[in-house]
Amino acid sequence: MDKRKVMILGTGPAGLTAAIYAARANLQPLVVEGNEPGGQLTLTTEVENFPGFEDGIMGPTLMEQMRRQAERFGAQFETGWVTDVDLSVRPFRVTVNEQDSYEADALIISTGASAKLLGIDGESELIGRGVSTCATCDGFFFRGKNILVVGGGDSAMEEATFLTKFASEVTIVHRRDTLRASKVMQERARQNPKIKWELSATPVSVKSDGKKVTGLLVRDAATGENRVIETQGVFVAIGHSPNTAFLRGQIDLDEVGYIKTDGFSSATSVPGVFACGDVMDSRYRQAITAAGSGCKAAMDVEKHLESSSSHDWSQSAKEHEPARP
Ligand code: NAP
Numbered sequence: 001m002d003k004r005k006v007m008i009l010g011t012g013p014a015g016l017t018a019a020i021y022a023a024r025a026n027l028q029p030l031v032v033e034g035n036e037p038g039g040q041l042t043l044t045t046e047v048e049n050f051p052g053f054e055d056g057i058m059g060p061t062l063m064e065q066m067r068r069q070a071e072r073f074g075a076q077f078e079t080g081w082v083t084d085v086d087l088s089v090r091p092f093r094v095t096v097n098e099q100d101s102y103e104a105d106a107l108i109i110s111t112g113a114s115a116k117l118l119g120i121d122g123e124s125e126l127i128g129r130g131v132s133t134c135a136t137c138d139g140f141f142f143r144g145k146n147i148l149v150v151g152g153g154d155s156a157m158e159e160a161t162f163l164t165k166f167a168s169e170v171t172i173v174h175r176r177d178t179l180r181a182s183k184v185m186q187e188r189a190r191q192n193p194k195i196k197w198e199l200s201a202t203p204v205s206v207k208s209d210g211k212k213v214t215g216l217l218v219r220d221a222a223t224g225e226n227r228v229i230e231t232q233g234v235f236v237a238i239g240h241s242p243n244t245a246f247l248r249g250q251i252d253l254d255e256v257g258y259i260k261t262d263g264f265s266s267a268t269s270v271p272g273v274f275a276c277g278d279v280m281d282s283r284y285r286q287a288i289t290a291a292g293s294g295c296k297a298a299m300d301v302e303k304h305l306e307s308s309s310s311h312d313w314s315q316s317a318k319e320h321e322p323a324r325p
Contacts, residue, residue, distance in 0.1 A: 004030045006301055007094055007104040008075075009082050010243075012039025013287045014277025015110035016066040017294030018301075022108070023073035025302045030104075031070070031077050032096055034243075038063035039112050040278075041287055043134050045162060050287055062287075082111070087250045087270045105308075106272045106301045109247070109259060110294060113240035113278040113285075118150065122206030123236070130213025131206060131234045135159040138235075139166045147233035148173050148216055150203055156237040157185035163235065164194040171196040171229065173203065173218060198229060206234055242279045258282045266297035272308070274300050 006022050006029040008015050015031060022029040041047065041059035048056040071077070078096060086093040091103040115133035117123055123131055132138040135149075139162060147167045149160040152174035160170045172189065177199045179186050189195050200221035207215040207228060215228040242258045244251075252260040252269035259268055259275040266274040276293035278285050 001101050001103050002030075003091065003103040004028070005104070005305060006030070006106045006108065007032065007092075007102060008108040008110060009094070010034050010039070010110035010112055010277070010279070011037050011063075011067065011077070012110060012112045012277055012290060013041065013063070013066065014112070014279075014290040014294035014297070015039070015108070016063065016070055017291040018108045018110060018276060018298040019070035019075040019294075020066070020073060021295050021298030022301060023070055023075040025298065026074075027298075027302065027305070029075050029108075030102065031075055032082055032094075033077060033079050034111060035081050036112075036114075037079070038067070040240075043136050045136055047287060066291075082246055085246060085250065087247075087273060090272070092272065106304055107274070108266075108294075108297045108301060109244075109268075109273065109275045109279055110277045110290075110297070111243040111279050113242045115236070116239050116241050118203050118236055118238065120203055120205050122208060123234075126206050126208055126213050126234075129211065130208070130232060131236065133236050135162045135235055135237075138233075139163050142167050142233045144168050145232040146171070146230070147235060148198075148229060148231045149235045149237055150174075150216075151237040151239070152176060152179040152181060153237070153239060154181045154185045155239065157181045157189040159235050159237045160195055161185075161189055161192055164192055167194070167233075169194055169196060171198055171231070173198045173201050173216065173229065175202040175221070176200060177221070201229075240278065240285075242282070244279060254282075256282060266293060266300045272304060274304075 006027045008029050008031040011033045019031045041063050046056045080096040083098045084095040091105050094102045143166045146169045148171050150173045160172050163170045201218035204217040215230045219226050244257045259280040261280050274297040276297035277290035
């Protein structure tokens with residue numbers, strides 16, 4: 001079995017920053033890429049608020065540069081998805097793609113968060129046939145069409161604004177009459193003449209002609225009546241949920257599924273396992289905060305490995321053995 005000092009699970013800004021720091025600390029980290037190598041920034045266009053890039057930088061370019069920076073210091077990358085971990089043994093066991101097994105003295109979990117779905121009829125079935133969770137990926141296919149963006153947060157404002165580059169009209173559908181989005185993002189959307197609004201409208205189901213999307217059935221919050229908004233595309237932009245299913249029962253998570261960390265540090269409930277980025281941060285969720293937490297995780301790992309080199313891990317594993325489902 002391949003044995004590593006440190007494995008880093010996930011390659012968004014948190015995981016890649018952790019990889020840069022861990023590699024520079026000579027820990028030769030193995031970084032498992034995950035389903036979305038580069039994380040959410042690879043699904044976005046221009047990043048205007050990452051310090052150091054006066055004129056902005058394209059998200060995919062930023063992630064590619066971070067990855068090359070980590071490789072330059074000796075980080076190794078493995079393409080694949082972590083399907084199982086065993087945190088009850090020392091070293092920890094990690095299974096990638098249900099077949100490759102690794103052992104690691106320490107783990108950094110930076111698996112991020114994925115787009116949420118509405119969970120309404122027609123939605124999942126019509127993904128790729130008019131329903132999307134990624135404007136950057138699919139916007140091109142909606143050139144000259146009328147489309148909807150569901151959500152009232154910054155993601156919805158950003159997606160809607162971006163989609164006006166392609167669509168002839170973009171309607172933001174939100175379940176309340178006030179938006180959650182920041183003032184600056186709201187203003188940008190409001191000033192865009194191609195953006196229309198359907199507020200106090202709760203999505204009920206996605207309508208189709210059997211092949212592709214034709215409309216969204218919504219319930220009016222004031223009247224309680226249902227009506228169909230005709231459209232050729234529905235972009236769901238209602239936030240994200242943390243990618244922690246593979247950890248359930250082995251590490252402390254909050255009620256939503258985010259990994260709990262200890263105060264200022266990246267330490268989790270399992271000694272030797274550290275978490276950074278969106279998988280443990282439901283509040284800030286910015287590339288720069290994720291990168292900062294990745295740095296902290298790598299420094300915490302370094303300290304942990306130094307202080308634990310003479311520690312009896314078999315005893316520790318018993319002490320901290322979590323209840324597996
Ligand atoms: P969010 O702030 O949690 O907003 C989610 C929106 O979706 C809310 O308006 C919510 O409605 C709505 N929603 C959730 N579940 C729904 C459901 N089942 N049916 C209908 N509507 C539903 O998520 P976000 O917009 O992804 O933003 C997350 C974080 O990332 C925020 O901190 C944000 O500032 C940040 N962000 C920043 C940028 C940027 O600065 N460029 C871009 C994107 C995101 P309610 O309001 O009624 O709850």
